Amino acid sequence: MPSRNSAPKIRALDRDFFARDPRRVARQLLGKVLIRNASVPLTARIVEVEAYLGKDDPAAHSAAGRTLRNSVLFGPPGHAYIYFIYGNHYCLNVSCEPAGQAGGVLFRALEPLTGMEEMAQARGIELHGPKDLRQLTSGPGRLCEAFGITRTRDNDCDLTSDKSSLWIGDDGYRARGIAATPRIGITKAADMPLRYLLAGNPFVSGPKIRLE
DNA sequence: ATATCGATTATCT
DNA sequence: GATAATCGATATG
Numbered sequence: 001m002p003s004r005n006s007a008p009k010i011r012a013l014d015r016d017f018f019a020r021d022p023r024r025v026a027r028q029l030l031g032k033v034l035i036r037n038a039s040v041p042l043t044a045r046i047v048e049v050e051a052y053l054g055k056d057d058p059a060a061h062s063a064a065g066r067t068l069r070n071s072v073l074f075g076p077p078g079h080a081y082i083y084f085i086y087g088n089h090y091c092l093n094v095s096c097e098p099a100g101q102a103g104g105v106l107f108r109a110l111e112p113l114t115g116m117e118e119m120a121q122a123r124g125i126e127l128h129g130p131k132d133l134r135q136l137t138s139g140p141g142r143l144c145e146a147f148g149i150t151r152t153r154d155n156d157c158d159l160t161s162d163k164s165s166l167w168i169g170d171d172g173y174r175a176r177g178i179a180a181t182p183r184i185g186i187t188k189a190a191d192m193p194l195r196y197l198l199a200g201n202p203f204v205s206g207p208k209i210r211l212e
Numbered sequence: 213a214t215a216t217c218g219a220t221t222a223t224c225t
Numbered sequence: 226g227a228t229a230a231t232c233g234a235t236a237t238g
Contacts, residue, residue, distance in 0.1 A: 050230070059230070069223065087220025089231050106230055141231045151222095185230055207214075 010169035018077035031175035044110035054103030058188035062102030089141030110137035119146035
């Protein structure tokens with residue numbers, strides 16, 4: 001008899017999973033798990049993402065063509081694109097589409113599963129009650145701080161290998177109740193509903209649960 | 213509860 | 226020199 005509380009087996013995603021339209025990748029990433037390999041592994045479920053298209057998307061960093069900053073988006077799929085924003089925060093994306101085409105998915109919010117104490121330390125906050133867990137990874141800047149993600153450390157990291165320091169896995173969880181809304185914090189193409197989230201999940205970013 | 217605003221720097225014009 | 230795929234603090238209802 002297997003133990004009821006044994007940790008679920010997590011397997012990395014194929015590179016082909018990411019070699020598709022970012023909108024499809026975004027939907028399918030909901031419910032998957034982000035993992036930081038460390039002495040105490042950090043794991044958290046993906047509950048909110050945004051798609052940025054390789055074509056006809058003025059809000060995407062790839063819109064003006066390839067530069068040193070965004071080159072990972074044009075490379076092979078399944079790699080981490082990290083950028084620094086507002087002089088304060090890092091944001092994590094995964095490259096999509098086959099190599100040569102841009103496109104990516106921004107990680108906006110996670111539900112912490114393991115390593116919460118380590119995440120809290122990285123965020124510089126103390127955990128007192130269950131409500132404090134929301135402060136760990138609800139928001140693109142927050143989740144990067146909780147996972148210690150920086151551009152120098154993690155840009156171009158292969159997220160499809162469980163040997164990588166940072167990778168994405170499937171633990172068998174099936175997403176339910178996917179909703180789509182406009183993207184957050186952009187000024188161009190702000191009307192396209194390319195933000196995907198698990199409706200009602202308390203770890204989705206933003207003030208409370210809102211129906212948009 | 214929502215609204216507004218300052219921080220702080222890589223990147224691009 | 227302006228802008229930005231954000232956050233946390235402060236002000237106000």
